[in-house]
Each structure stands twice: as structure tokens, then as C-alpha cells.
Amino acid sequence: MNLIEDVVISALILGGLYALLSLGFSLISGVARIMNLAHGALYMLTAYLIYALLFLGLGTAIIISLTLVVLFSLIIYKLFIGPMREKGVEAALVTLALALVVQESVKLIWGPEFKSIPYVLSGSVTILGVGVTNQRLLALGAAAVLVSILWFVVMRTKPGKGIRAVAQNMEVARLVGINIRRVFMFSMGISALLAGFAAVFFAPLNVVSSTMWTILFQAFPVIVLGGLGSLKGSFIASFVLALVEKIVEFYIIAGYGAEIVSFVIMAIILLVRPTGLFGKSSFGGGGSGF
DSSP states (O other), X not given: OOHHHHHHHHHHHHHHHHHHHHHHHHHHHHHHOOOOTTHHHHHHHHHHHHHHTGGGOHHHHHHHHHHHHHXXXXXXXXXXXXXXXXXXXXXXXXXXXXXXXXXXXHHHHHOSXXXXXXXXXXXXXXXXXXXXXXXXXXXXXXXXXXXXXXXHHHHHSHHHHHHHHHHHOHHHHHHTTXXXXXXXXXXXXXXHHHHHHHHHHHGGGSOBOTTGGXXXXXXXXXXXXXXXXXXXXXXHHHHHHHHHHHHHHHHTSOSSOTHHHHHHHHHHHHHHOTTOTTOSOOSSTTSOOO
16 A cells, blocks of 8 residues: 555545535634534534434435434524624534534434444545545545535525625625525525535544534634635645644554644644634635635
């Protein structure tokens, strides 16, 4: 096995997961100005719902699970996040509490034992001398497609124009007739879909557990490096930090603990450039662009 190729392929897979999670988080952060710490819980909940609905067939389970997670995200936005959106830290703490409620709920319903969900695509191939499962390739390809769709929606559609307008200046957007509440709900739905699809393609590569939602915290260095609310920054930082982590994991720290390097980088960025490499918002116009 060629170690360099293994590092690159592993970094691309991890970067794809980071990209989906961080882009969803950054989208709602940039539009609604709130840190939705329950975002990772949507990733976890999707995996558990797929597990619970497998008796219907994998395809049906995925469709129903994604639908339910989007509906759930809209409900929690309507009941909890929306009313507290302007309260800053308090609102973020509410979303953290929601994540913990979801964590304990799935543990109560499905038990504390690890679960697993099947691959969407079985088999494996050899790339540059490295054996790669088809599921990992599918996950990376799906991440690329989903990121491309997100870019198209945000930059080339009417709802996307509303998202960019609200992200740049909410009051001006309201004055020109944009339905702010509808934009918030639309953004929340897209954010939930990204988390859900991340579970569909990446959760089969690992065990399903009630604490898997905490991978959102593992993706925090990505969000900080790219810039909170920056889609372009989150996308680039996802693959940069994934590559750094895998280089450290393969060449310096064998096994777990490579994520520490990313958090060190995050701390340095917060000290040197708190807004991240791409500023506060990258939804077009005054931002740095997606």
C-alpha cells in the first residue's frame, strides 16, 4: 500500500464529511446569525432513523428519514431557534440543550449499544494501489455533487438570491420585500438536508452511536478557519484541515488524537484573525463569494 496515496484518499473522504457538516452549519449561521449546535444532532438522528426503518428497505428508509429530519429541523426552528434568534449566546445554548435532548432520546429509544447501517453501495476498488470501498467513493462523489447543488441554489436561483440578500443585510432585504422568515426556514431545511445526506453516505463508514453528533465539534476548526458564515471558507478549510489531520495521523500520531492539531490551528486563527481566512460572510456582494 502506498502511504501517500492512502493519506490523500483518506483526507478527501474526511474532507467530504467535514464539508457537508460545516456548510450546513455555516449556512444557517450566515443567514440567521445563530450558532445551531443541534446541527450535529440532525446528522445523528438521520442515522438512527435509517437504522429503525431498514425493515422498509434501505432506499425507502433513507427517503423517509431525510423527510422526517427536515420536518424536525423546521419544528425546532419554529419553536426554539426562531423565537430566540436575536439572543446570541442564549440561543446557542438552547440548541446545545436540544442536541443533548436528542442524544438522550435516541439512547432511551434504541439503547446505548452501537448500531450500524448498511452501505448504499457495496464492493471495493483499487486506486493508485490503495483499496477503497465503493461506499467511500460514493460518499466523496455525493459530497461533491451536494456542494455543487448548494452553490447553484445559493448563486443561481431566486431563493438563493434571498439567502444572499438576508446574509448581507437583513434590514435592507426586509425593506425590499424579501420574506425573512421564509428565507430562515428555507435555509434551515437545506442545512438539515446536508446533515441528513452526510449521515446517509458517511455514517455507514463508522458505527452509529448516541454521541456521534459531537463530530460537529470536531468540525469547528473548519468553521473557524474558513470564517463563521462563510460557505467558500468552510469548503476550502474542510479539505485543508482533513489533509493536515491525516498527515499527522499517518506520519506522526498513529491512531487517534490527530484532531488536536486542528484545534491548535483553530486557537491560533482565533488569536490572529478571529473572522477566519474568508471573513464573516461569503454569500456574494460584500462577502468573498462562494
